[in-house]
Amino acid sequence: MPRVILGFDDDEAVAQYAAREFVRRARAAIEASGGFKVALAGGSTPRRAYELLADPSLSVQVDWEATHIFFGDERAVPPDHPDSNYRTAFETLLSKVRIPEAQIHRMEGERSDLDTAATDYEATLSEAFDLSVESGPPRFDLVMLGMGDDGHTASLFPGTRALDETRAWVVANDVPQKATRRLTLTAPVLNAARCVMFAVEGEDKAAPLLAVLEGPHDPNRFPSQLIDPADGELLWLVDRAAAARLSRKPEDPSNSRVSS
């Protein structure tokens, strides 16, 4: 399916749309299959969307009892650490909605043996999706992603080993550029989703966004180019500052074929 690039005036408008799109996809998935499985984005960009989702005006529209929350990636820190993606999601959203604790599937970034933490998370995925690890990757209803100013997404950083992963669903990725290791879902899992929704904001993202969307295909340099769902939608939500260098003007969300 072709990707859709939607343009917004500012980060607040991106967050509003992302939150409503979460609700729309949740309701559609629960109606269709009785459940909604979503992988949350890390970093700072999604905070506002999570806060909006926690507001009763939106949160009451989601059946949280039928929702399972996963994470696209996690830093090598404990869940109460300021850099923890879990902590961000918990403080802004998960602690404010009636989701059963057992349906919040945290990546255990604090563990000393991150490789085992990665295979344990694969086991969590296979149980939740009722899949054997030998079978094809789990198919999320929605994957939320951000993009770094180097073009990375989740914890798929330029020039790192995880970029070449074709079999594993989750890996502990060495990220020398940050002198750390990160847990991350791999491209095969991200690309198996029904919908992948990027939210990208700010002028520091303008150059990498241009390279990712309009530049030559070089995912080793710009890993966000790896994300191209085989049988799913690809949405890019970009604000005016991030889209400033694009030669093709993003679509106006109000008359886009993806109405939220």
Ligand code: 6PG
């Ligand atoms: C992480 C994220 C990462 C993030 C980008 C953008 O754990 O850091 O998963 O991929 O989406 O780095 O981060 P910002 O939203 O903070 O710019």
